[in-house]
Amino acid sequence: MKLNVDTIRSDCNGFSSIANLAEDASKLWLADAELDFTECVFFEANMVAPLYVVIAKLRDELNDVTIHNVPAAIERILKRNEFLTVFNMEVLRDINQTTLPFKIFKPHAGEQFNDYLDTYMRGRGIPSMSVALTKRFRQSLFELFLNAAIHSESTSGIFVCGQFFPHKHRLDFTIADAGLGIRENVRRYTGQEKMSSCAAIEWALSEGNTTKTGNQPGGLGLKLIKDFIRMNQGKLQIVSRFGY
Amino acid sequence: MDKTITIKVADLIGSPLCISVEDGQKVFHKIEVLFKEGRNVMISFDRVSMLISLFLNVAIGQLYGSFSEDDIRAKLKVEGLSGDDMELLKRVVDNAKRYYANPKQYDAAWMDAENEDE
Numbered sequence: 001m002k003l004n005v006d007t008i009r010s011d012c013n014g015f016s017s018i019a020n021l022a023e024d025a026s027k028l029w030l031a032d033a034e035l036d037f038t039e040c041v042f043f044e045a046n047m048v049a050p051l052y053v054v055i056a057k058l059r060d061e062l063n064d065v066t067i068h069n070v071p072a073a074i075e076r077i078l079k080r081n082e083f084l085t086v087f088n089m090e091v092l093r094d095i096n097q098t099t100l101p102f103k104i105f106k107p108h109a110g111e112q113f114n115d116y117l118d119t120y121m122r123g124r125g126i127p128s129m130s131v132a133l134t135k136r137f138r139q140s141l142f143e144l145f146l147n148a149a150i151h152s153e154s155t156s157g158i159f160v161c162g163q164f165f166p167h168k169h170r171l172d173f174t175i176a177d178a179g180l181g182i183r184e185n186v187r188r189y190t191g192q193e194k195m196s197s198c199a200a201i202e203w204a205l206s207e208g209n210t211t212k213t214g215n216q217p218g219g220l221g222l223k224l225i226k227d228f229i230r231m232n233q234g235k236l237q238i239v240s241r242f243g244y
Numbered sequence: 245m246d247k248t249i250t251i252k253v254a255d256l257i258g259s260p261l262c263i264s265v266e267d268g269q270k271v272f273h274k275i276e277v278l279f280k281e282g283r284n285v286m287i288s289f290d291r292v293s294m295l296i297s298l299f300l301n302v303a304i305g306q307l308y309g310s311f312s313e314d315d316i317r318a319k320l321k322v323e324g325l326s327g328d329d330m331e332l333l334k335r336v337v338d339n340a341k342r343y344y345a346n347p348k349q350y351d352a353a354w355m356d357a358e359n360e361d362e
Contacts, residue, residue: 108264110261110263110264111259111261111263114261114263114294132326132328135326135328136328138294139294139295139296139332142263142294142296143296143297143298146263146264146296146298150265150298207339208339208342208343215309216301216302216305216306216309217301217305217306217308217309217336217339217340217343217344218298218301219339220297220301220335220336220339221296221297221298224297224332224335
């Protein structure tokens with residue numbers, strides 16, 4: 001079956017396109033799934049992390065996933081960030097060092113995630129970031145990574161990818177998982193079976209709220225990130241099921 | 245009995261990364277045992293390069309479920325934290341105090357939230 005990949009940017013439309021793709025892919029089992037990029041005009045590098053969620057689900061269902069008709073410019077981006085190694089294609093050297101390559105981490109691989117940040121953020125950081133800010137930034141990425149690792153129950157791992165835009169002084173970084181979703185987690189915990197995806201995301205972002213069990217306090221991580229991002233005029237996008 | 249015992253976190257967990265629940269639990273257990281023996285405890289974060297709220301919730305926040313605030317204030321000291329990390333610890337402690345004062349308060353508040361079907 002052919003699955004069309006549209007233009008994907010780091011915004012609501014980009015995530016919607018990936019959600020549509022996931023919907024189309026959801027019924028496939030033991031099939032040939034052809035990801036077709038013919039209609040893809042642009043693909044923001046960090047968005048390969050959520051795209052891989054679709055691929056991981058397809059492979060979980062023993063589908064044979066292949067990739068087709070990738071425009072040359074997009075192919076270069078996806079080779080530079082190592083995403084196409086997923087399809088056994090070669091890596092292009094990242095001469096400008098603007099890429100935090102696509103990686104799949106096991107949920108308990110916090111130390112490897114630290115090595116990843118050490119390797120790929122060093123020397124490529126946004127120039128105006130002080131040592132203290134860099135530390136806070138890394139702390140925030142850790143909070144997000146471990147949040148996904150602990151709460152998602154993803155068996156396929158945690159998928160990450162980032163892209164620096166030196167002229168814009170911007171880093172886009174995406175962490176994705178193939179887990180059960182925030183809504184399901186919060187519904188189970190609160191017992192509110194009809195809580196919407198957006199309400200569940202709001203719940204998770206409120207200080208002190210956590211679905212972690214075991215009589216331990218929690219629920220600070222996402223709130224800290226929200227504050228940090230607001231303070232530094234960044235942007236945090238959280239997408240889960242129907243919620244954005 | 246009044247000698248302060250120092251727990252070197254990086255040595256105890258075998259890593260400069262304070263990022264996991266399991267490691268936080270290890271530190272919590274050590275403090276718990278020492279508190280029950282009536283000891284004063286110094287937690288040293290020397291050589292720790294990464295510290296996140298998840299770890300502190302378990303290692304230190306959790307103490308507020310077993311010991312009184314006065315006890316903790318009298319018996320527990322920390323060293324080796326930067327200003328930012330001290331701020332983080334303060335938020336963890338405030339959050340823990342609220343949690344143990346009324347663990348279900350937040351959940352109850354959300355029970356009345358407007359829901360939508362999807």
